[in-house]
Amino acid sequence: MKGLITASSAAFSLAGGALATPTSPRSDLLFFKPLAVTSDSVHNVHVGYGDDDFEGEVRLVYGDCAMKNHGDRHSDIASHYIKRSSRPERFVWIVPEDAVDGGCIHAYSGSTLIGRSTRIPVMHQPRRREDISAVADAMGPWFDGVAYMKAKQNNASYVAVEKSKKIAIIGGGMSGLMTSLLLDSVGIHDWHITESSQRIGGRIRTKYLAGSTPEQYQYQEMGPMRFPVSTYYPDANETLDIQDHKMVFQLGATLNEMNGGNTSSLAVNFIPWIQSSPNVPGSSNGFRLPNGRIPSATQIKNNATAYKLPPVEGAPDEKTVGDVEEALKKWKDITPDDLKSIAANVFQAHKDAVSKGLFHWSEAAYIKYALNASDDVVDYITGNSDGPIWNYDTVYFGATTWRTIDKGLESLPRAFYPHVQDRLTLGRKVTGLKHDESTGKIALQWRQDPLAMEPESEEYDYAVVAVPFSKVRLWNLPRYSSLLSRAISEMNYQQSCKVSLHYETRFWEKLSPPIIGGCGSVDIAGIGSVCYPSYKINSTGPGVILGSYISGNIARSVGALSEADHVAMVQRAMVEIHGDIAAEQWTGAYERQCWETDEHQAGAWAAPIVGQQDLFLPSYYKTELKTIFIGEHTSYTHAWIFSALDSAVRGTSQLLLDMGLVDEAKQIVDTWMGRWISI
Known part of the structure; x- marks a missing residue:
């Protein structure tokens, strides 16, 4: 040469x-x-x-x-x-x-x-952009490339390796798919996705009921279903964008460019999502209208006293409860400016929450040990929740503008498929990883015959693991550091269940008053939220209601029901909410998804308990035994598609820097995280 x-x-x-x-x-x-x-x-x-x-x-x-x-x-x-x-x-x-x-x-x-x-x-x-080390240094920087490379000063990463390294991507969910796109974008093409199920997309789970197609618009989202866009603050007469989820919209635009534009059969087109609607059913404390139906959210709001129950016998004193809630609110000190800062920069907001000590306390622990409230008051106010006081969901669900994807969120993995199909293995359930100290390579292990004592395997130079820890903890793993091993084995996950029901028409849009999109929360045991489609409003033909979306402990109870009993319970609730027309028009078609019993997920989303997030986060930013862990569980926020994409950008940058490919890492960071980060 x-x-x-x-x-x-x-x-x-x-x-x-x-x-x-x-x-x-x-x-x-x-x-x-x-x-x-x-x-x-x-x-x-x-x-x-x-x-x-x-x-x-x-x-x-x-x-x-x-x-x-x-x-x-x-x-x-x-x-x-x-x-x-x-x-x-x-x-x-x-x-x-x-x-x-x-x-x-x-x-x-x-x-x-x-x-x-x-x-x-x-x-x-x-620097023109804020360095992530100044934003999240207390937790381990999202990715401070300078500090990372200094820590590796005398090893082989000081010579950039060739791009022909063989990369395993384990898991075909959104973080794994995003990793493949990022690697391709910088000229690294020798990667392979191994996915345990027979599809890609992970927790994206759009279901097209009764054998329908996306073009027939008879679907509901059994996984994620919406993206917060912006919040209007009437006092200041200003609208602020929620920056995080712009990455999802950017991904959609990128895929459209790769697939021939937003009119192709693989297009990812965003449409308005109706989060709040005046006539959705409300939680009325057991009160019902004269016709036996559940009152709407607007009816309850306009006549709140009619739906208020007297104090339950044995409940804690109302004044005591009020004083404790006020003291908790004062300590949390969440101002409108705090909420705006989360919308503007979730990384800075995370650091601020850490500095305030919010990750060291749950609301229950603070009320009990700092405010010296009784156990009864603690449980009455919080249900003894053990999650940290990290308020990003308050910002997200406070959004006044939302979007979803036309024809379902399944459009995202569908748009990826042509670009991964030749480097994809479906239906292969990884059971372990094995690191070879002599070669420095990492091998995937699996069993075609589940009773085989010796697994099959394939070696790679690096493994990017985009699989929930709820599944990884069952694998045979190399001897990772103590902290990373504990993160894998201990990370807490939330349960949720959804049931969607198929009807002959969109009858709810013809009721008086009509229900036009939106989600309502009802007081029927085991139902939780009911959501109506935001697409094709007032169209003809069959329609689908998300009849139940529920999470937490009660989701474990409904998850234990037989499928027939669970679906019947939800259909009875639809009749109670809408009247006999819901019984007359149900076609019998349905979809049910309980994430804790899903063999490929074993949980709906990561829900770190107090102490887990700030303890475990730094371990994800260290490449151990040629392994990098990504996924929403490794991000600052959880449950949202943004969280998965953010982790993929971090993990891919981490991989590139480990390989000495600084230019490529900078390209990815600048393209996808330029609002916040400079390496």
């Missing part, structure tokens, strides 16, 4: 111009592509070779362009033995904070100069 290696990312090319001019008879063995850098940051140094026969130890240093020997250097960059058969095309340079402007990179073989760059501008001005 002769001449300069010119391959680099167009988005992140850090250098341009002519080749360095040889400054001595031996200085033409190694060429540098000129570049400009920023102090206290990470850059790739691209190199080329002028002699095919050269072999030997090469030391790269930075210093004055006129320096006479490597002892006069300002700082070291890298040292590597270059073989004729293996020549790195770039090195990783952690530019010191005090790097002098206008120096040169010098390459030495022993004491002999074999290459020198042109002068390198070093910029010291503040």
Whole structure:
């Protein structure tokens, strides 16, 4: 190979111009592509070779362009033995904070100069975007590339590896699919997705009832179903975007560009989601209208006293409860500005919550131990919830504008399929990972015959595990660190169940008053929320209601019901809510999903108890035994598709930096997380 290696990312090319001019008879063995850098940051140094026969130890240093020997250097960059058969095309340079402007990179073989760059501008001005280390350092930065590479200063990552490394992606949910897209986007194509089920998409689970197709609009979402967009604050007359979920919309636009636009059969098109609607059924404390139906949310709001029950015998004193709730509210000190800050930057908000100690307390623990309330009062107010006081869901569910995806969220994995189908294995249930210390490789293990004592296996250079810990904890695993091992075995998960029912018409839109989209919460045991479709309002033909969406302990109770009993319970509730027409028009078709008993998930979403999130988060940012863990359970927020996508960007950046591919990591971060992050 002769001449300069010119391959680099167009988005992140850090250098341009002519080749360095040889400054001595031996200085033409190694060429540098000129570049400009920023102090206290990470850059790739691209190199080329002028002699095919050269072999030997090469030391790269930075210093004055006129320096006479490597002892006069300002700082070291890298040292590597270059073989004729293996020549790195770039090195990783952690530019010191005090790097002098206008120096040169010098390459030495022993004491002999074999290459020198042109002068390198070093910029010291503040970065344009906030560094994640300033946002989340208390929890382990989302990804501070500088700190990560400094921690690896004397190992092989200082020479960028070839892009032909073989990458295993375990799990075909949204974090795994996003990882495949990110790797392809930077020219890494030797990856393979292994998925335990017969489909991709993970917890995205759009069900098209009665054998219908997406184009017939007879579906409901049995997994995630909506995205908060913005919140209107009437006092200030302002609307603020919720930044997090913009990543989902960006992904949709990217997939559309890859698949021929937003009119193709694979298009991901976002449409309005109706979260609140005045005539949805409400929780009326057991009161019913004269016709026996459940009153609407508006009827309850307009006549609240008529639906208020007297205090239950033996309930805690109302004044005591009120005083405790006020003290809790004062301590949490959640102001409108706090809610706005979460919408603007969830990473900064997470750090603020940590600094306030909110992750060290549940509401129940604070009321009991800080406010010295009785056990009865604690349980009455909180139900003894053991989750930390982390208020991102307050912001999300306070949104006034929402979106969903036309023809169902299944459109997202459907749009991915053409790009992964040739590098995808479905129906393979991984049962373990095995690390080979001699080769540094990581092997996936599985069993075609579940009774086979010896598993089948395949080796990879890295494994990106996009599988819930609720499943990973059953695998045979290498000896990971104590903290990561405990995160895998202990992370708490929430249960939820949904039941959707199919009807001959969208009769609810013809009731008086009509129900037009939205979700309502009812007081019928085991039902929880009832949601109506936001698509094709007032259209003809059959329709589908999400008759029950419930989570928590009671979801475990309904999950234990037989499918027939559970569906019947929900259908009876539909009659109680809508009247006899719900019985007359039910076709008998339904879908039921209980996530805790789903063999591929074993839980609806991660729900860390007090102490778990701030304890376990740092362990996800360390690549152990060639393994990187991603998924919503490894993110700052949980349950949302954004959480899964965020983890994929973090995990892929982590992988690229581990491989020394700094330019590619910067490209991904800048493209997907540019609002917040600079490596």
